[in-house]
Amino acid sequence: MKNIGMLIRPITKTFFKQSNPEQPSTKIKFNIATWYIYDNSLICVTTCDPAKQRIYKIQGQLYLNIFPGFLYLLHPLADFSANIHQAIKMIFTHIRNIWCSGDWNVTEYIIK
Incomplete structure (x- = not known):
């Protein structure tokens, strides 16, 4: 957690969201470090397999396939x-x- 805090700067941005024109807009604060560490804490294992999808799950573990695709189209x-x-x-x-x-x-x- 300490190392992640050094890599991702705790920048907070403020947005105003208006869901209904008759109501006042609501103030929303977004912190990228908080989102990355607490809100979106999915852990993916990277693989490189041309036969798999970009993101897939095996026995509860998420995998991120970093295979960029073939340079040429495959033919039978x-x-x-x-x-x-x-x-x-x-x-x-x-x-x-x-x-x-x-x-x-x-x-x-x-x-x-």
């Missing part, structure tokens, strides 16, 4: 020629056998 594998299939197969085989010592879990992690 059937759209590519046999030469491309062979080249990709060679690259993935190299990754699995050389980089990951044949471990499929590590290979899947690298490919993702």
Whole structure:
């Protein structure tokens, strides 16, 4: 809490909100540090997974997916020629056998 107080300056802004034209406006004070620490205390774990949504929940834990999106649009594998299939197969085989010592879990992690 002490470190957060140093990072987020306790700036208070005053706003006037008028819900009804016949009633006087109400004065609202907004403090960003108070809002961040007490009012909006959601804790998200950051991940990077292209298959997940931007924000998702697993067993009560919120996750924030920081994956920015692919540079190019994805196309079905059937759209590519046999030469491309062979080249990709060679690259993935190299990754699995050389980089990951044949471990499929590590290979899947690298490919993702």
